[in-house]
Amino acid sequence: MRGYAIEMLNITKAFPGVIANNEVTLRVFENEVHAILGENGAGKSTLMSILFGLYDADSGTILVHGKEARIRDPNDATALGIGMVHQHFKLVHNYTVTENIILGKEPRTKTGDVDLRSAEEKVSELSVRYGLEVDPRARIETISVAMQQRVEILKILYRNAEILIFDEPTAVLTPQEVDELLDIFKRLKAEGKTIILITHKLKEIKQAADRCTVLRRGKLIGTVEVADTSEEMMAEMMVGRSVLFRTEKSPAHPGKVVLDVRNLFVRNAKGFHAVRDLSLTVHAGEILGIAGVDGNGQSELVGAITGLIPVDKGSILLSGKEMARSSIRERVEAGIGHVPEDRQRHGLVPDFRLDENLVLKSYGKAPFSKRFGILDKTAIADYGRRLIGSYDIRAGKGPATKAGSMSGGNQQKVIIAREIELSPELLVVAQPTRGLDVGAIETIHSRIIAERDKGRAVLVVSFELEEILNLCDRIAAISKGEIVGIVDGEGADEREIGAMMAGVRRPAGTERKTS
Amino acid sequence: MNDLVRMIPSVLMIVSPILIAAVGGMICEKAGIVNIALEGLMGIGAFTAATVHVLLESSTPLSAWIAVLAGGAVALVVSLIHAYASISLNANQVISGTGINLLAIGGTTFMSQVIFRMERTEPFKLGMMPGPGGIYPTAWVALAVVLLSWYILYRRPFGLRLRACGEHPQAAASAGIDVRRMRYLAVMASGLLGGIAGGCLVLTQTIQYTGNTINGAGFIALAAVSFGRWQPKGVAGASLLFGTAVALAIYMVNIEALRVLPSEFFSVMPYLITLVTLVAFSGKDYAPKASGLTYEKGA
């Protein structure tokens, strides 16, 4: 009988107002790949954070290789051979690969200095042994995301991790890189390691995992053998009801060209071209989706269209008018609406009231402003009350509620309300449902479709292929700053889009365009 | 030309305290804490050194050195206030640093009143004596401080970890480094060095401590950190540049040709040069990434 590498028995962890883990029991066999599946807020990250020593459980026991263990901080976890590859990498950007790996456990020379040479040798040795290709001398800020992830893995292997926890590792990878990662899992397993995989991607669980534990709202739903369980069954365990894989929507009636992007070049923060010779069009009355993995130029594309990022070369035409050099305010006035991907950072002023946030772009005009530049606060509050009603926004103190105190879903409703009420010709929506629960997602999606039905042009950018397939009439795949191909939403093939996201072009002449 | 060469010992005398304080500021920021209290810490160091030296100078020939170390020690203790506020209580670092500057001005004059019954310290008879070539020993101290800081920051494991705390504290924490402890040590180092710098300044350039003794040297040191792009070599060069400007202001009156210009012109030079270089070479991207941001423990 195989022994258990990890046993977490009856773990309970509560935060003020929510029970993140409610008597959860998890058992992971030695040398297996065990997936932990759940939606946002299900409690999977909390559970693993407890295992890695970032949180203390309120009650329950942890056994490692059969022996009871007290894990108070990451050092304790590391000493027990547990390592975690985080979703947001913890790498020092201007250190080399080697320096990042040895940080905190540096090999010393006889005089006590850092022995960089023997460090590089160790890194090369580990790299070859586990098939994790890296350049030991490269600085983190110059290497690809996939290589950065390998550095994270090497970090924990360097500390002799036997049990490796991966937190949503494929969120940032192209389909090809995902395959490489799954190969790495096989390699690690062959070397005797145990792998715990936190994810909500059903396909990858089917491809890589032996068993899967499903959590929902803090409770354990069950542990299943992956080979014997279908994706639909796992999805139902995860969500609790039959999941609608497609949103209801009527067919599109696209009209004239509203957004015309031609040969666009945009530089990213590091000075490289993140958008390269990109062209696309969006018509009135249609939703165009941009599918792609994070980091392929989507943020820069959205930034260039909305004015947040300067355009290097190329043109952006809104109903025929050149906008590429216009200020942000000019674009707002011209009719470009923007639901930003980072709602806390760009979309709202958290310390402002709800109604102040609703007029963030329109405060300067009547009825919100009177003569001599004086604000009409009553008019603003009335506007707030009206929109709270029509958009079903939950706000404890009405229009006076501080935006920062509202939940993510309601904050997003505020932003959507604001943008829609400005009647923009073009609505640009980036990551519209990030971090939201299923109910909020459905509401936001129906609002977006309603806008399209009103005859607006909608551009949706999302890292979730599922969302793009649900919502969009046409889908453009972006890879390394270029549009690789455009297909119709109706009957789109995920695999085809995935290949395009990885840079594989469609054969010339087979692109389907709507006039 | 000869005039300028003869000025070198005087220039070094003025550069040394600036450089020592700047290295302290650099270490502090490299670990992620902005310390604009350098001016105040230098003042506290200068006051303490002046007081200790006055009291001890007749008893022992080592009085000046004991005084400087005492200055460093007291400033170190005061810097703990800034450390506690910024690190353990997540205070706004610029405001807390300004508070210390205010405290230092008030505290030193207050203690002068209490100890000497006037708003300045009693003048001491003899400050630090220059060595061979007319160069004050503080120049060698400054050189040693710069070299030592480079060695520790870039060759020792401690330095690797400290710099990580300033660039990406979460990465350092996940590597098992105690970020808070590192930052405390860094702030204490800047306190120590700032105090020593103040002590060096008062014992080589004047005869007593008054409210005007430091007169912006601490802020010039801060500017040197920024202009030097937070690297030991750059900071040394920047301190040399700014210190030379200060020296010129004082010694230009000795050069006939320039007597035509009003003295205020020379007094303003160091600050003007500092400002112009700051603007011309504003290198915001060179600062340690996490400098000045509050660090919260957690996932």
Added chain:
Amino acid sequence: MKGTPARKTDLIDRILASDKAISILVVLLGFLCGTILVAAVGRNPAGMYTAMLQTLTGLDITRGTWNIRYVGEWLTASLPLILCGLSLAFAARTGLFNIGAEGQYIVGLTAAQFVAIYGPQIPVLHWALALLAACVAGALWGGIVGWLKARFSVSEVVATIMLNYIAFFFSRWATMQIPGANTYRTPTLPETARLTSPLLDRLFNGSRLNLGLFVALVSCLVFWFVIEKTKLGFELRATGLNRDAARYAGIGVTKSITTSMLFAGAFAGLAGAVVALGSFSYGRVLGGYDNYGFNGIAVALVGNNTAGGTLIAGLLFGMLASAQPLMQSRQIPKEVTWIISGLVVIFISLRAGFRLLSDRRAKRRTAGLKETRDE
């Protein structure tokens, strides 16, 4: 989840959330420390408090006399502090820390003195022009910084401190160019340029209280009105609270920062004018720093960057400053007021930390679990 623990956290949260409560707490703490310090060096702290009482009311408890002149002096001392406090508070609402208030104060003072000497000697118009000149000078001195920051991302902290010193030396040189000036003063200023008011002189028994009182009050009103009631104020507040969102919404951040520094500089410049034309009969060649710009930091922080709060805080610190000679005569080193100021600033810097703490507690409550942190 109810019970005693919940109620305890409720009270703490309420205090943490109330900026006013924290301000009061911090000031009391500062006074406490000052008192302990004075006692520790062997002086009688009661002297501190009798001095302060006399400053506020004119009542001398130890001798049983009453002279309202002390109250006038208190108000006079408060005026530059209130105005410099407004300067810092205005900048702070836009997210800027205006350590350059001292330099803006100096150029305002210098400009006012020049207009006083060279301006048309027509009653009321004369000092009005001088005040205007001070506003403009201060605004320009502040605007430079705002523009440098917005355009070149120059750290305003070091740049403004350099500008403070530059202003000082420039002021000395410029003022000494006035015919008839020596190394510490100019010729006597014409009466028409001065802010003295015979009515106030009579009311306050010969104190130096002057028309600057109304300047300060009007400034408070202007501050409040602009920040709370106008389009401009909306833009400045948005920029101060979340610069990224302000930019996203089309608000010009460079314009906001520069405008804010223009206003902040104007307030500080006005402070310089009020001191130059209200408290002195001749122009000064500055020998040292008046330090109102630096003390204004404490005023704005305690006043929580609002008009009303700054007014009250200005009066508080004005009281501390005005009580200094009285304290000195009671054997208390007057620098204790500086120390109290410094402590208050340090304690208030923790407020941001408290706010962070209470924000996190609130977020945990409404949003529930925080899975992955945004770094």
